[in-house]
Amino acid sequence: MLKSVLALLLALLSTRVQANTLEILLLDNQGKPLSDAVLWVEPGPAQNQPTMALMDQQKRQFSPYILPVQVGTRVSFPNSDPINHHVYSFSPAKRFELRLHQQKAAPQEMRFDQPGLVTLGCNIHDWMLGFILVLDSPWFAQTDSQGKTRLHFDAAAGQTLHLWHPRIAAPQEAMNRSVASDSTLTWQLTSALKRDPRPKAPAMRPQGKGGYVP
Known part of the structure; x- marks a missing residue:
């Protein structure tokens, strides 16, 4: 019984040691915060x-x-x-x-x-x-209105950080960074963003089917 308890404690301690936290600040090419971006680390053996x-x-x-x-x-x-x-x-x-x-x-x-x-x-x-x-990873986070996020991931996971946002025009291969031993990361994009892909809602909001005035 004692051996089982000790084994469980060692496993828990090992898991804590392997846990990494990365503080991220994401900026566009003009140095402005980029919100809603998704960042993730490649998955490890345990999901x-x-x-x-x-x-x-x-x-x-x-x-x-x-x-x-x-x-x-x-x-x-x-x-x-x-x-x-x-x-x-x-x-x-x-x-x-x-x-x-x-x-x-x-x-x-x-x-x-x-x-x-x-x-x-x-x-x-x-x-x-x-x-x-x-x-295909449990280790992901999303930037807030200040371009900031905190990403928790297992040290056993891959050490490549990926980035996606619908306004980023660069190829996905360019949106990767190594996070081997970092605890903080300021990532500023070098290419200009595409325009917001969301079409504007019509100024006149029709009544009836599919329409309403909020």
Whole structure:
């Protein structure tokens, strides 16, 4: 019994020793904070179990705009608007369509079982745009409005940090950094960002099917 307890304690201590935390500040090429960017570390031999995530519809927009998830995660699609939505994806990583009825209807769920970028649209409101980034890693984080985030990862994981944002034009191969022994990282992009890909919602919001005045 004592040997078992000691073995468990040693395993826990070993796990703590292997845990790394990286403080990240992400800046665009003009030195301004870049929010909503997703950063992740290549996976190690042990993977955390995926959890549930949520992609809501609020004020005729996807909320959040960008949702990073681990492969195997089930995403719930509630509709907080008093109107219907028809969410779809033509992306190779996940093709689907969901007819989401207004507010009181039970949310629908979808399992994302392949890594890749899933681009979301709405057949009723063609200016709606959102992204689900499905990662083959449990070690990921997202920058806040100040361009900052804190990434926790296992030291046994790969030591390459990856970056994605829909406004970054550089090839994905250029969006990698080594994090072998760093505890802080200021990452400033060298290339100009693309324009925001989200179309503007119409100034006049029609009444009736698919429209409302908030």
